[in-house]
Amino acid sequence: MIVVILRERYFAFALKVVDVIVRFKRATEKMFLSWEKWGKPEGDIALEKMVSRFPRYLDHPSGSVRCGAGWYPLVWDLCTAIEAMEHLAMPRIGHFKAEERLGGLFVRIESGSHIVKELARDTEHKAAAICSECGAPGSLQLGHGFAKTLCPAHAKKRKPQKAKPVPISAELAAREPMLLFLDTEFTDFDYPQLISLALVSESGEIYYAELANGWSPEGCSQFVTANVLPQLTGGDFFQERSYAKRRLAEWVSSLAVPVRVVCDAPGFDWVLMVDLLGDTFPKNLYPAPIHYYSESFPGLFELLQKAHAEAYNEFPPHHALHDAEALREAWEVMKEHLHPAILKQYLKL
Ligand SMILES: [Zn+2]
Incomplete structure (x- = not known):
């Protein structure tokens, strides 16, 4: 117990010493070096600026920042402290990694110094x-799916808002809705930010957009970086979020019949679509999606797998438009096999 207390006191003291060294270092830098280039900027810090200030810690391959x-x-303060200690003859640190994960910041620094480890903690x-x-x-x-x-x-701003439970209007209830198959690509499961969104209607009309803002490559999981980003189409599909939002609302309205979304991950796809639509939720769109849940029909599993595989013959998966089309193919197969009475109930869920 005493050892623990002494250890804690030692580290608290050591951190205070480092703090004094950093302050001294800042003061001397301010006097002798161009503050513009070396000093910590007031307010927002651009990632490029920070990386170019501490390239040995933060630039590839010796280090990375993803937060x-x-x-x-x-991160800037931490790098300043490490730099100060290296100037005081501490052995140079090895690999440096600062990463946002599951809501927290994880800092890993290759170093034999307990003080460096304590600074990271x-x-x-x-x-x-x-x-x-x-x-x-x-x-x-x-x-x-969010931490x-x-x-x-x-x-308040960034958490995708859940669809408000809106009672279905008499107009919507009057006739069978046309189905729209939805798929999205987003940055990662912990903190999903929309990258691309596709809708394919039963009759084959298509909406597809890739967003130019509202997400960043740094926020993408390794999986998304490897499998989703390289497949983005770009060109005219690459659109400002506000433009994509307006186009989406207009496209859905232009179908001019009641429509309902089908997706296989409503907790993400639907939530992100509703978030994009914001205050422009179209009147002819059902306020809740149909959850395509292939696992409910083990008897159909092989057929559905086959339909999916065939849909991907031409293109690999993880492109929202191809995935939405594959979903439509699978739905068609399911529809052929379900009893109409069951299908009718499914559509009411
Ligand atoms: Zn904030």
């Missing part, structure tokens, strides 16, 4: 109380 901009000042703890988007005081926010440390303003 929200709100945490960049913490201290940075991680500070991050748990700071909005990773803007640097304001924050706390852990949880949602469906992130955010300030109240960003928690």
